[in-house]
Amino acid sequence: xxxxxxxxxxxxxxxxxxxxxxxxKKSINEIEFVLSKKIKNxxxxxxxxxxxxxKSAYKKIKQLCYLELGIxxxxxxxxxxxxxxxxxxxxxxxxxxxxxxxxxxxxPELSKKLxxxxxxxxxxICYDRINKSRSVVAFCASLDSTFTKYYNxxxxxxxxxxxxxxxxxxxKDSITEYFKENKKVPECIVYFRDGVTDLxxxxxxxxxxxxxxxxxxxxxxxxxxxxxVIRVEKRIAQKFFHVDEEGYKxxxxxxxxxxxxxxxxxDFYLIAQNVQRGTAxxxxxxxxxxxxxxxxxxxxxxxxxxxxxxxxxxxxxxxxAPCQYAHKLSVFISQHLNEDPKEILRNSLYxx
Numbered sequence: 507x508x509x510x511x512x513x514x515x516x517x518x519x520x521x522x523x524x525x526x527x528x529x530x531k532k533s534i535n536e537i538e539f540v541l542s543k544k545i546k547n548x549x550x551x552x553x554x555x556x557x558x559x560x561k562s563a564y565k566k567i568k569q570l571c572y573l574e575l576g577i578x579x580x581x582x583x584x585x586x587x588x589x590x591x592x593x594x595x596x597x598x599x600x601x602x603x604x605x606x607x608x609x610x611x612x613x614p615e616l617s618k619k620l621x622x623x624x625x626x627x628x629x630x631i632c633y634d635r636i637n638k639s640r641s642v643v644a645f646c647a648s649l650d651s652t653f654t655k656y657y658n659x660x661x662x663x664x665x666x667x668x669x670x671x672x673x674x675x676x677x678k679d680s681i682t683e684y685f686k687e688n689k690k691v692p693e694c695i696v697y698f699r700d701g702v703t704d705l706x707x708x709x710x711x712x713x714x715x716x717x718x719x720x721x722x723x724x725x726x727x728x729x730x731x732x733x734x735v736i737r738v739e740k741r742i743a744q745k746f747f748h749v750d751e752e753g754y755k756x757x758x759x760x761x762x763x764x765x766x767x768x769x770x771x772x773d774f775y776l777i778a779q780n781v782q783r784g785t786a787x788x789x790x791x792x793x794x795x796x797x798x799x800x801x802x803x804x805x806x807x808x809x810x811x812x813x814x815x816x817x818x819x820x821x822x823x824x825x826x827a828p829c830q831y832a833h834k835l836s837v838f839i840s841q842h843l844n845e846d847p848k849e850i851l852r853n854s855l856y857x858x
Contacts, residue, residue, distance in 0.1 A: 520553070534563050541570055541577070550607050551578040553599075555587065565842045576848030578606045578856055605817045605855055613652045614815040617804055621732065625684055625692035626653055626812070627677070628828025630700040632836040633665060636844045641665045643672070644836035646828050647680035649687045649853070653815055656831055657683045658852055660839050668709035669717075677721035681729075683853070691725075694732040694798050696808070698829045702737050707794065710737065715795050734805070735795040738829050742790050744775065756786040759822055762806060763788070772796070774806060778813035779822040789824050818858045834858060 523540050525533055537554065545552050554567060564581055571579040580603055586595060601611055626648040634640045645659045657680050661672045670676070685691050697718065702710050715735055722729050746763060747754045757777050764774035773792035791809060800808075812826030823830055838857035839845075847856065 521549070534566070537563070537567065538570060541567070541575060545577060546575050549577070551580060551603060553603070554579065554581045555584055556581060557584050568842050569845075572843055572847040572851060572856060573845055574848075576850040578851070578854060580606065602818070602858060605858060608655065608854060610652065610654045611817055612815075612820075613654060614811045616652075616811060617807060619804060620808065621694035621798065621800065623688070623690060623693040624651075625649075625680070625695045626826075626828045627680065627695060627697045628700065628826070628830070628832035629670060629673070629676075629697070630829065630832040630836050631670070632701075632833075632840050634662065634844060635840050637662075639665055641667065642836045642840045643670050643676075644832040644834075644839065645670075645673075645676045645680070646831040646835060647684065648828065649684055653812065653827065654817065655687075655853070656828070656855065658831070658835055658855070658857070660835060660846055662846075668706040669714040673714055674717040674721040674724065677718050678724045681721070681725045691729060692731055694800075695734070696798070696800075696805075697733065697735045698738050698826055698832075699735060700738045700740075700825070700829050700832060702739075707737065707792075710735070711794050732798040733795065734793060734798045734800065736809075737792040737794050738825055739790040739792065740787075740824060742788070744788060744790070745785055746775070746777065746788060756781045760810060761788075762810075764802070764806070772802065774802075776806065776809060776813075778810055779824060787824075817855065831855065 523544065525536050541552065552571070556563065567581060568579065571577050580599065582599060589595065605611060628646045630644050631641050634642050640662045641664070643661045643663060645661070647657045649655045649657055659676055659679065661676065663671045681691060699710060699714075718733065718735070722731060744767070746757050746761065748757045748761075749755075759778060759780045761777040762774060763776075768774060769792075771792060771794070773790065775788040775790050777786050777788045779786075793805070809826055812828070813822045813824070815827040816823050816830045817827075818834075825833075835857045
């Protein structure tokens with residue numbers, strides 16, 4: 507609470523439950539009892555401070571909170587709180603709590619020339635670590651004009667599929683949720699599609715985009731928003747360097763390459779973050795479908811600004827926030843839940 511006040515963040519007085527000394531499985535059972543009987547439907551979020559000995563209980567607790575109870579949770583180990591830099595750790599903890607309950611830590615400065623009622627979508631796929639025969643599809647769609655609130659969905663499909671099979675349903679549901687939130691529909695949608703290889707691009711251009719277009723008709727027969735589909739590629743071999751009298755250096759944040767080595771299609775390379783160690787790896791963006799009319803310069807600026815908009819990091823990251831949310835969500839589900847969480851959690855960043 508002290509750290510929250512220092513950050514000028516108002517938090518209600520918490521209710522504490524002390525479990526006493528760690529007693530193995532008995533303590534875990536007591537945690538489950540408190541969550542199920544004393545916490546449910548009473549608080550926005552539960553904070554669990556666990557001894558290192560039951561670090562393995564993380565998955566079980568998350569499954570209880572997200573699959574059964576539908577309550578937000580934040581878990582921290584006592585060993586983490588005992589490290590040097592206690593204030594910094596508490597500050598980060600408070601920030602994660604704030605983000606999970608739906609508040610904003612910062613807002614990106616966006617161009618006023620961007621289309622009105624713009625919705626951003628990020629999608630990514632990863633393999634399910636428990637069920638090796640299937641993949642986890644994560645889908646995150648923005649619900650507000652500052653791109654800080656997201657509708658988050660996961661679906662499962664057979665491993666090895668080139669396209670997102672349920673993308674039609676996911677887009678329709680996202681547009682419906684956007685309408686509930688804003689009392690109007692998105693007029694323009696920018697879809698950042700991660701996890702697509704060169705061999706899968708044809709399927710994206712044809713099958714998946716066709717399904718996205720059909721989702722608009724599913725929402726309303728006359729509904730035809732403008733759409734841009736951008737393939738996001740992180741695993742690339744290209745490297746770029748800044749050369750001066752001192753030799754070769756990593757390029758500074760905001761370095762853009764959109765001539766000479768790019769293809770005939772609309773694509774560009776961007777280095778958004780400042781890399782102090784190792785060699786900076788750019789991210790490749792390729793526009794595979796576009797009816798928005800957004801200029802190349804404005805789109806590149808939007809992508810760059812969105813790299814600063816991720817709520818779990820105070821600086822720039824490699825990809826736009828919608829992509830990073832989708833990546834985090836897919837990995838979280840794959841590693842810890844392995845099922846679709848309670849519907850009540852879909853409008854929160856519970857997975858951060």
